[in-house]
Amino acid sequence: MKKKVLFIIIIVLTLSLISFYRDRIENLTIDGTSLAQSQQNKSAFNIDKTAISSFFKQYPSLKKYQPDVTIIYKKRNFKSIWYNRTGLIEFADVLYTKANLLDEEGLNSRLPYKDKFDKLLYDKPINKLSQINTEIMLSTVYVFYAQKVFYGMDTKKIQETGWFIPRKNISYANLLDSLLVNPELLNRNENLVFDQYYKLRDVLKKYRQIEKEGGWNYIDSISQAEELKPNDSSKVIGQIRHWLTINGNLKRDSKLNIYDDEMMAGVLNFKKRNGFKVNYTITYRHIRQMNIPAEERIKTIMINMERCRWIDPKLANANEYVIINIPSFKLVYKKNGKKELESNVFLGQVITETAVFSANINSIVFSPYWNIPKSIIESELKVQMDNDKDYLTKHNIEWNNGNARQKPGINNSLGLVKFIFPNPNGIYLHDTPARNLFDMEYRTFSHGCINVQKAKELAIVILKDNPDWPIDKINNAMKGEKETTCMLKHKIPIHISYFTAWVNDSGEICFYNDIYLRDDHLVELLFSEDS
Known part of the structure; x- marks a missing residue:
């Protein structure tokens, strides 16, 4: 009897195990697809x-x-x-x-x-x-x-x-x-798409809602000589306050026509977000920027989303890199995902535009010579020499194997440090003695190279972990006496970009002037029938 009971128990357990493993097999996953689904497929x-x-x-x-x-x-x-x-x-x-x-x-x-x-x-x-x-x-x-x-x-x-x-x-x-x-990757895939794209997409939704609700009213213009300042009172100030509220620079619209403390904070936020010099003065140029309609802002967001599509997200995931955004006149140096330095820059004039490309910084040159390009010799230097026979001596310029170069010194056009990243455009980052130019809002003054306000700080932070280059050695190398080159142990990627709309770390949309007029051409391409 005991043997019969034991036999029955064994049969029951066997059948249970077969059923259990059959279910397991049917639900095994292969690359995320169940075996049952796989069989259907x-x-x-x-x-x-x-x-x-x-x-x-x-x-x-x-x-x-x-x-x-x-x-x-x-x-x-x-x-x-x-x-x-x-x-x-x-x-x-x-x-x-x-x-x-x-x-x-x-x-x-x-x-x-x-x-x-x-x-x-x-x-x-x-x-x-x-x-x-x-x-x-x-x-x-x-x-x-x-x-x-x-x-x-x-x-x-x-x-x-x-x-x-x-x-x-x-x-x-x-x-x-x-x-x-x-x-779900159809909705968001940050391994494939630069994350700025998704931030702009969220803002696009907000601006379409603003447009749907009627956008914003036109702000009455003021003369080029006129300025609005704190404690002023006018109808225009009330219009500006309303605009600041709609665009997220103020939390509420008090509907007052007085330029009060609350509005001052909104004006500062607006200027930070739009690349203006940060102060409380409102001029006709600021009002002109505010009067750009919502429809145009939406187009600007769309074309900058398109620019994001072109970027490999891996570029922004590098351990260390420098990125310059031309329209914002800003340089950012990031390391291990953290912003280590941000600096104002000035860039190429409209006739000598700074190019948009990527390269790798491989060296830093302290107290550099400036090897003057032949194009500048022909178009500028020879004219100066004709007008002043002592021009070369006065500007510390010498001839070297048939080429002109400016010797190291505090008045050298490259300042006291430059950053080399080989590229076909002949562009590099460098310091400058023309410090006053960084106070300007629209900083397009160079022949194409990128002049960095915090050039010395950038060199220090890049070399921070290099025991061969302590701060004392950097200071000595930047006395302007002798050109000294530091070859970097690891090349640092640098990306010179062009974004006229950008969502900052606080989630606020920033709009910058299209200084090289590249947006219009992209609008034509993006909105064409075969785009």
């Missing part, structure tokens, strides 16, 4: 190149996406992506909805054949695409969306705008794998 059909070719002949406006669609299917051995045993997967509907909401991503694009695809997907069965064409259509919509949102316009168009920072590469096939596992 295996039941889907094949896609051949002939079907793909036929689809794009039928929808020629989508033909430019054919190569990437083909690559996606090739990676998957031409198996279908968007179907399982029960029909279209849920992500197909999510993707199609997102592709029809590109305005939320700061884009002015529309899905080709949208009306037709809507009918084919959602109308009566008699109007539906074949399963194969629906499959290829969804893959095409995916590439269309991913290219628009995650990659941006093609490289040739980007370079037309004067942007030469190396852009990221995207594998649409690998990205699709990630999205199928985690569809």
Whole structure:
């Protein structure tokens, strides 16, 4: 009897274990997909190149996406992506909805054949695409969306705008794998998209709401000679107060026409956010900036979101880097994710624009010579020499193997330190004896190089962990007596960028003047029919 009971117990336990492990096997995950789901997917059909070719002949406006669609299917051995045993997967509907909401991503694009695809997907069965064409259509919509949102316009168009920072590469096939596992990456993917993009996207939503509510009223202008200061009273001040409130510089609108303490704080915030000299004086130029309509601000946000699409997020994730934003006239040095230094800069004049590109700082030169470019010798130096025979002596300039150079010293045009990052533009960072120029709001004075207000501080913070370069040695090297070069142990990436809209660390939108007039051209490209 005991043996019979034991036998029954063994049978029951065996059956229980079989059931348990069968459930476990059915729910095992492979790259985020359950084995059960995987089996469903295996039941889907094949896609051949002939079907793909036929689809794009039928929808020629989508033909430019054919190569990437083909690559996606090739990676998957031409198996279908968007179907399982029960029909279209849920992500197909999510993707199609997102592709029809590109305005939320700061884009002015529309899905080709949208009306037709809507009918084919959602109308009566008699109007539906074949399963194969629906499959290829969804893959095409995916590439269309991913290219628009995650990659941006093609490289040739980007370079037309004067942007030469190396852009990221995207594998649409690998990205699709990630999205199928985690569809939330469709909404936010900071491993693929520069995080400033998402900050601008949030602000875009706010400004569209402001526009929907009527934007802001026009502020009456004042003369170029007139200034508004604390304790002044006028209708214009009340208008400015209202504008400051709508744009987030003041928490409330007291509707007073007096320039009081509360408004002073709002004016300071406005000036910090818009690249103006920080004081309490309001001039016609500030009012002119405020009178830019919400519609134009929205366009500015959109084109700067586009610039964000071009940037590889890895650039901002480097352990150490320098970034300059031309329109804000600012340099930032970051190390280990922390801002170590921020400095004002001045840049190239409109006729000698500072280029937008990336490079690597490999050395710091203390008390440098200035090897005067031949273009400056021809256009400026020879004229000065004709007018003053002692000009070279007065400015500490000598001839060296047929080239002119200015000797080290406190009046050297490069100041007492320069930072070298080899590049085809011949641009570098350097100090300057013209300290007064940093007090100006629009600082475009150079021949293209970047003049740094805190150049010495930048050298000190870069060399902080280098025992061979203590502060005393840096001070001695910067006496202007002898050129001394410090080769860096590790190259430091430097990125010279161009953003006219930027969300700061406090989440506030900053707008900067388009000093080289590059926004208009980008607007034309971004809002063109084939963008």
